[in-house]
Amino acid sequence: MTPSVAIVEDDLALRAGLSRGLREEGFEVSLSVAGGTALLRGLKDLPPDVFVIDIGLPDVDGRDLCLALRARGVHAPVLLLTARGGITDRLSGFHSGADDYLPKPFHFEELVLRLRALVRRGGKAADPPSGLYLDLAAHEARNAGRGVGLTPTEFRLLAALLAHRGEVVRRHSLIAAAWPPGAIVHDNTLDAYVVRLRRKLDGIDQSSAITTVRGIGYSVG
């Protein structure tokens, strides 16, 4: 289960700590930036499953950033970090469309639990994705409504592909994403996993969900 999270935090030390900690807790940190403009610039077609945004950013207020995301049609849940615990901040945070907030200083474990809760809720309530997507809670893929059980490695590999839906993902990127850092992965191993994924995902009538881009990598529609 690899929910992806984007972090927007200007305190470099805190941001690094969050990235490392969340990775250890099984999140994929798909984006980690210091400010709002960087977030909006770096946001790919597929948004992360959840945002962590500091309310006190140097370039733009976290609440405004939240509004900007919503205006762009991004409906992934947002957790606001606020240094000031005052009620006013909390309320305006909710008014801006944020789904939760956490006053600093906070316990890291609590952040993780809140994020999991948001992913759990948000993932289900989000716009119904058509075709192929991952059910994080059930730890399986869903293709045309059909549930497909996946092993941990298969799951990470498909997640890496879906994180860049519509793009070609290079072979070494897939290996970096789906295998532990530093692991030595034979080239054929990746091939074998793609085959397994195809066999599990593909219906009878359907052409393959994963397309090969010879010499580069793979992509999903």
Place this chain on the structure above:
Amino acid sequence: MTPSVAIVEDDLALRAGLSRGLREEGFEVSLSVAGGTALLRGLKDLPPDVFVIDIGLPDVDGRDLCLALRARGVHAPVLLLTARGGITDRLSGFHSGADDYLPKPFHFEELVLRLRALVRRGGKAADPPSGLYLDLAAHEARNAGRGVGLTPTEFRLLAALLAHRGEVVRRHSLIAAAWPPGAIVHDNTLDAYVVRLRRKLDGIDQSSAITTVRGIGYSVG
């Protein structure tokens, strides 16, 4: 539309205030009771859109009540009211399947905003209820109408699984939920308890109530 809310609070004055206030804010207070048994007895076929439950009830702990709701297949979001602001309470609240909490004393406006946020995110689609649920009073499980006595640890473990019915619960989450915080739990201990639960729960004809998700954890249908 008028979101409906159920209130479980033993403080009579607070409960009356909440009922009146939430009605003024456009909620329909479909149920307003003083304790957990009253809630479970009064729960109609159609559950409310959201629950507000005091953690310190006279007859049953709010977290256990939350577990009981989840175990009965009720997935409407739950907001726990807690007088104690300690981190332990917060965490165990989440482990019990609650979706949010609010430490007393709280601003009424904040409660309203949190409830609106919970309703907006909405409950998950009701999963097909299997005949498995927990009987808090008797401290036993019921499977297809058959009562099954459980030891305390077995009970907590099954409760943690049922709190996330239909989802895969990670091994370390189960350990965190079913054993005291900080306890060192051998990996095999969890395995052994799952075996015991299966043996107790599984009927003759039935396939196992608890399914293994290799490398991740377990889940119940």
Place this chain on the structure above:
DNA sequence: GTTCACCTGAACGCAACCTGACTGCGTTTC
């Protein structure tokens, strides 16, 4: 036609998990 990248079925080692039996400890019963 040759080469190279990728496909695919089969096989193997190992880690994860299952399971029955056992021990230790606290409580209850006589």
Place this chain on the structure above:
DNA sequence: GAAACGCAGTCAGGTTGCGTTCAGGTGAAC
């Protein structure tokens, strides 16, 4: 106080299935 009992945790051995590799086949590029 001794015996009986139930619960929690541990151990050893068996089983399963995941991850990986190998060998051979297939098809695209040139």
